[in-house]
Amino acid sequence: MLYLAALSAALAAGLVAYGLSQAAPVRAPQRMHDRMAELGLEDSTELERQGRRLEQRRKVEQLLMVVGQQLKEREVDYGPLRERLIHAGYRSTSSLALFLGIRALLTAGMCFVGISLAAANGFGGALMTVTAIWGAGAGWLVPGFVLGTRATARKKEIQLALPDALDLLVICVEAGLALNQALLRVAKEVRHVNVLLSEELGVTNFQIRAGIPREEALKNLADRTGVPDVRTLVTTMIQTDRFGTSIAKSLRVHADTLRLKRKQRAEEAAAKTTIKIVFPLALCVFPALFVVVLCPALIQMYQTLSSIQ
Numbered sequence: 001m002l003y004l005a006a007l008s009a010a011l012a013a014g015l016v017a018y019g020l021s022q023a024a025p026v027r028a029p030q031r032m033h034d035r036m037a038e039l040g041l042e043d044s045t046e047l048e049r050q051g052r053r054l055e056q057r058r059k060v061e062q063l064l065m066v067v068g069q070q071l072k073e074r075e076v077d078y079g080p081l082r083e084r085l086i087h088a089g090y091r092s093t094s095s096l097a098l099f100l101g102i103r104a105l106l107t108a109g110m111c112f113v114g115i116s117l118a119a120a121n122g123f124g125g126a127l128m129t130v131t132a133i134w135g136a137g138a139g140w141l142v143p144g145f146v147l148g149t150r151a152t153a154r155k156k157e158i159q160l161a162l163p164d165a166l167d168l169l170v171i172c173v174e175a176g177l178a179l180n181q182a183l184l185r186v187a188k189e190v191r192h193v194n195v196l197l198s199e200e201l202g203v204t205n206f207q208i209r210a211g212i213p214r215e216e217a218l219k220n221l222a223d224r225t226g227v228p229d230v231r232t233l234v235t236t237m238i239q240t241d242r243f244g245t246s247i248a249k250s251l252r253v254h255a256d257t258l259r260l261k262r263k264q265r266a267e268e269a270a271a272k273t274t275i276k277i278v279f280p281l282a283l284c285v286f287p288a289l290f291v292v293v294l295c296p297a298l299i300q301m302y303q304t305l306s307s308i309q
């Protein structure tokens with residue numbers, strides 16, 4: 001039973017990891033790899049291996065999507081969950097079904113693991129039920145926790161690169177470029193520093209070229225990223241464009257504000273380090289220091305008292 005429980009836990013963990021990795025957006029190295037395969041620049045064995053991996057990926061995605069589609073309820077509003085998926089970078093139409101399928105299969109798998117562990121340890125009916133509930137709860141919460149962690153990391157990365165991108169946007173606008181062309185130039189230049197922000201600006205440029213009004217495209221940028229600083233920047237650009245004021249001056253003032261906010265965040269993080277370092281010192285450094293300093297004295301005292309007796 002222990003081997004069965006370990007195998008079930010490994011399968012459940014592997015399934016959620018594989019599902020989240022396959023639901024992730026395709027990056028530039030993968031696109032380049034696919035393009036090289038189309039041009040015939042790779043050997044046949046590597047192509048066959050890729051074909052098998054893609055086939056396995058399709059089968060897993062189909063299984064997860066079938067499970068997720070069965071669990072979707074029409075009465076439930078999945079708007080907040082879709083928003084979290086978009087903030088984490090999962091923008092495919094099948095991301096919601098994949099996430100629900102991963103959550104359902106992981107919940108069932110962890111519940112089975114809890115029952116197996118309870119049976120292996122000889123627990124009674126009540127303890128077995130509690131263990132199964134704890135396992136199912138863990139399986140239900142883990143995908144949401146992973147999704148939230150990824151979304152937070154993505155927002156933080158975009159937020160850190162935003163002041164530099166805004167400085168470049170100010171330079172482009174003051175040099176005489178229109179706002180659309182400035183956004184396109186910034187998207188190209190920022191790619192070497194931050195790929196995520198470059199992709200978001202590129203999507204905004206594509207939407208403007210496709211005929212979507214610039215105000216709506218900028219609002220979509222704020223909704224996709226979920227970063228408060230981006231939303232403030234978008235609001236400033238929309239209001240400046242609507243009232244006909246100087247876009248260069250508005251962006252310059254906003255760039256100074258973002259730079260000041262970044263400096264204040266760094267000072268806040270530096271001030272917090274003095275508090276955060278207390279716990280490692282108290283739990284790790286001080287006990288070892290006490291052992292090194294006091295142990296020789298205690299050994300000498302013990303030897304002295306032993307010789308007196």
